[in-house]
Amino acid sequence: MNKIYSKLELDIILQRLEEKCLSPLGAELARSLQPARDLEVARRRLQATSEAEQVLRRYPDIPLSNIHDIRVEVARAAVGGLLEGQELLRVAATLAGGRRLRQFLLGLEGNWPVLREMATRIGDFRHLEKAIGQAIGPDGEVVDQATPRLLALRQQVRKTQERIKERLDGYLRSPEMQKYLQDNLYTIRNDRYVLPVKQEYRHQVPGLIHDQSASGATLFIEPMALVELNNELRRLQAAEAREIEAILRHLSNLIGREKETLEITLAALGELDFTLAKGYLSQEMAAVEPRLNNEGRWHIYRGRHPLLKGKVVPVSLTLGEDFDTLVITGPNTGGKTVTLKTVGLFTLMAQCGLHLPAAAGTEVDPTAAVYADIGDEQSIEQSLSTFSAHMAQIVAILKEVTPGSLVLLDELGAGTDPTEGAALAMAILDYLTGAGARTVATTHYSELKAYAYATPRVENAAVEFDSRTLQPTYNLIIGTPGESNAFVIASRLGLSPAIIERARSLLGEENQRVSRLIAGLAEDKRVSAREREAAEILRREAEAARAELERAKEAWQQQAAREMEKVREEARGLLRRARAEIREIMARLEKAMAEESLRGQQQAVTRARRQLKELEDAVDAGLAQYRPAAPNRPPENLQAGDRVYLLAWGQAGEVLSPPNDQGEVLVQVGALKVTVPLKELRLLEDVARAGSKNGPKKEDTKPGWLVKAAGNDDIRPEIDLRGLTVEEACHRVDAYLDDAVLAGLNQVSLIHGKGTGALRAALQEYLRQHPLVKGFRLGGAGEGGSGVTVVDIGR
Numbered sequence: 001m002n003k004i005y006s007k008l009e010l011d012i013i014l015q016r017l018e019e020k021c022l023s024p025l026g027a028e029l030a031r032s033l034q035p036a037r038d039l040e041v042a043r044r045r046l047q048a049t050s051e052a053e054q055v056l057r058r059y060p061d062i063p064l065s066n067i068h069d070i071r072v073e074v075a076r077a078a079v080g081g082l083l084e085g086q087e088l089l090r091v092a093a094t095l096a097g098g099r100r101l102r103q104f105l106l107g108l109e110g111n112w113p114v115l116r117e118m119a120t121r122i123g124d125f126r127h128l129e130k131a132i133g134q135a136i137g138p139d140g141e142v143v144d145q146a147t148p149r150l151l152a153l154r155q156q157v158r159k160t161q162e163r164i165k166e167r168l169d170g171y172l173r174s175p176e177m178q179k180y181l182q183d184n185l186y187t188i189r190n191d192r193y194v195l196p197v198k199q200e201y202r203h204q205v206p207g208l209i210h211d212q213s214a215s216g217a218t219l220f221i222e223p224m225a226l227v228e229l230n231n232e233l234r235r236l237q238a239a240e241a242r243e244i245e246a247i248l249r250h251l252s253n254l255i256g257r258e259k260e261t262l263e264i265t266l267a268a269l270g271e272l273d274f275t276l277a278k279g280y281l282s283q284e285m286a287a288v289e290p291r292l293n294n295e296g297r298w299h300i301y302r303g304r305h306p307l308l309k310g311k312v313v314p315v316s317l318t319l320g321e322d323f324d325t326l327v328i329t330g331p332n333t334g335g336k337t338v339t340l341k342t343v344g345l346f347t348l349m350a351q352c353g354l355h356l357p358a359a360a361g362t363e364v365d366p367t368a369a370v371y372a373d374i375g376d377e378q379s380i381e382q383s384l385s386t387f388s389a390h391m392a393q394i395v396a397i398l399k400e401v402t403p404g405s406l407v408l409l410d411e412l413g414a415g416t417d418p419t420e421g422a423a424l425a426m427a428i429l430d431y432l433t434g435a436g437a438r439t440v441a442t443t444h445y446s447e448l449k450a451y452a453y454a455t456p457r458v459e460n461a462a463v464e465f466d467s468r469t470l471q472p473t474y475n476l477i478i479g480t481p482g483e484s485n486a487f488v489i490a491s492r493l494g495l496s497p498a499i500i501e502r503a504r505s506l507l508g509e510e511n512q513r514v515s516r517l518i519a520g521l522a523e524d525k526r527v528s529a530r531e532r533e534a535a536e537i538l539r540r541e542a543e544a545a546r547a548e549l550e551r552a553k554e555a556w557q558q559q560a561a562r563e564m565e566k567v568r569e570e571a572r573g574l575l576r577r578a579r580a581e582i583r584e585i586m587a588r589l590e591k592a593m594a595e596e597s598l599r600g601q602q603q604a605v606t607r608a609r610r611q612l613k614e615l616e617d618a619v620d621a622g623l624a625q626y627r628p629a630a631p632n633r634p635p636e637n638l639q640a641g642d643r644v645y646l647l648a649w650g651q652a653g654e655v656l657s658p659p660n661d662q663g664e665v666l667v668q669v670g671a672l673k674v675t676v677p678l679k680e681l682r683l684l685e686d687v688a689r690a691g692s693k694n695g696p697k698k699e700d701t702k703p704g705w706l707v708k709a710a711g712n713d714d715i716r717p718e719i720d721l722r723g724l725t726v727e728e729a730c731h732r733v734d735a736y737l738d739d740a741v742l743a744g745l746n747q748v749s750l751i752h753g754k755g756t757g758a759l760r761a762a763l764q765e766y767l768r769q770h771p772l773v774k775g776f777r778l779g780g781a782g783e784g785g786s787g788v789t790v791v792d793i794g795r
């Protein structure tokens with residue numbers, strides 16, 4: 001790996017990433033991961049990591065297991081090699097694991113384009129899984145049922161073995177034979193069953209000698225009576241081995257034929273494992289996806305070096321916006337080098353597509369080449385001092401640096417005469433700033449503090465030091481150089497005040513003035529930081545209060561909507577009951593007219609009219625509580641944009657132009673533009689106000705309903721029925737007329753289209769029987785013609 005990557009400890013991060021991988025395929029990708037200085041590549045890598053982190057957060061039980069690296073087995077099978085049982089089991093386990101992972105990822109809810117694309121590249125090899133599962137047992141051995149021939153051969157082998165053992169048991173039970181045997185048992189030599197015969201009795205047991213003991217006292221003899229049975233057993237076992245080989249070769253050939261698709265599957269499984277490992281690492285580091293740019297800009301908010309343990313003080317810094325070079329000063333062990341490494345490591349991690357342990361809003365430039373001179377570079381072999389080794393590194397960097405490069409220099413100019421070292425450091429920073437590089441340098445030289453103040457595009461920063469505890473706070477403060485703490489520390493450790501004063505006098509007036517300036521700036525910075533923190537607390541409290549108000553508002557709106565629906569349902573019920581009573585009255589009227597004389601018919605009509613009038617009055621009284629009240633006077637000084645209520649329409653609209661000389665106003669009502677007499681209009685807010693003041697007591701339980709009804713734009717003066725069946729259209733019209741009555745509309749339009757005219761005829765037949773319809777006609781010019789039926793609603 002690149003030496004700079006090791007200096008910035010990227011190799012340790014990638015090692016942690018490799019440990020998160022659950023398969024050799026993913027681990028190999030983690031080991032080979034290299035930073036990419038291409039903006040789009042970095043974006044794609046980060047998108048994959050973000051998807052993985054989000055999926056793992058929502059679905060932590062992703063079935064990623066039993067994925068083996070079977071590329072060697074697949075390659076060997078493709079050239080005709082024979083795979084053994086355990087190798088076949090590894091193949092089957094990997095294919096089954098990949099299939100489960102594919103089904104899981106493709107079945108997830110939500111939009112996961114990167115992970116889904118990888119999952120679609122995993123093949124379905126259930127035929128291979130089944131073939132291997134039927135032939136190979138859990139121990140890797142070929143099972144009897146792999147083929148009928150193997151089953152028959154193994155049955156014959158067992159039978160032959162039983163016959164041989166029966167013969168051998170007979171020998172062992174024979175009193176005469178027992179005196180010839182060294183032990184009362186039989187064994188196997190050279191895959192043949194034999195008896196352990198004492199050497200002196202070898203002629204009493206005719207047979208073939210296969211072996212003897214180390215002492216020579218025992219001979220292992222195959223009795224002649226068993227030779228033929230053993231031969232038969234060997235023949236059967238050879239046939240069994242050939243059948244097993246044929247089975248293994250068949251399975252190997254099946255795998256070899258799928259070489260290309262298997263390789264694609266294995267590549268996808270490796271990518272998925274590697275990508276999910278990046279998600280696991282992001283969760284472990286509590287990291288976020290950084291913003292990316294190619295403009296040489298860094299914004300790190302509350303960044304934490306990922307390798308620090310325990311409680312870590314986060315660092316925040318900017319680079320490449322108001323300044324291109326940052327000079328960090330402060331005490332040893334104060335965090336200067338950690339800050340330097342954090343900037344470089346974050347850049348490399350972003351190039352690798354890894355999330356950064358920082359706050360949201362962190363931004364880096366992944367297209368930057370990263371150069372670093374960090375740590376003790378002393379070389380004994382090359383007889384180089386620390387200064388010489390650092391200079392050699394810096395010379396190499398200056399030869400390669402280009403505009404936009406990120407250069408990290410630790411203890412710039414150290415290891416030589418302070419005056420010369422400071423001058424050399426300023427010259428190097430001048431060169432890097434002029435070359436367009438982005439540079440972060442740490443130093444102890446006071447001269448560089450003044451240099452940063454006086455040089456354009458160069459800024460000071462300091463790691464804070466608490467002079468009371470004599471400990472660094474590890475906070476980085478941009479815009480302020482580090483204070484000189486030597487005198488403070490010496491004083492607190494007990495050095496004589498006279499000696500400290502003498503030391504101050506030896507500094508010189510210029511150095512003292514700079515020290516006082518730095519101390520004043522540091523104090524101003526601390527005060528500003530406290531004020532910003534207080535302001536931030538107030539801002540967060542204000543945002544929390546606003547969020548609470550929004551939640552309360554949403555809850556109120558939901559409650560109001562529920563109350564509104566309840567009221568509308570009550571009104572619909574009233575209309576339904578009124579219709580039923582009308583139908584009953586009409587039925588009684590028809591029956592009476594059929595049975596009575598002319599005088600009786602006239603009396604029946606009179607009774608029906610009276611009942612209808614009573615019902616009409618009851619309905620009007622009932623509906624009045626659901627209709628908006630309106631003031632008696634038309635509005636004055638009406639202007640375009642005013643919201644108004646149209647009395648004749650029972651609908652809300654918006655004024656498009658003031659009244660003309662004839663006292664007419666152009667109003668937008670839904671999709672229609674209509675000219676309405678001024679006397680027929682009321683300001684919407686007056687209608688709402690009047691409704692809330694004058695409405696019946698029932699509305700006291702529904703505050704705001706009248707306002708909602710008066711401004712209700714949901715009930716439009718027309719309904720589109722094109723494309724519906726007759727039954728669907730009639731059902732829609734029935735509900736629509738109810739709503740129109742509730743909204744106070746006197747006239748509505750049914751849009752049914754021209755077509756064959758069947759829907760128009762059916763609707764008009766339906767309207768003739770409808771109790772809420774006073775009359776209807778076809779639309780006139782500008783109203784849709786024969787494609788529209790205009791309905792007058794009865795009151």
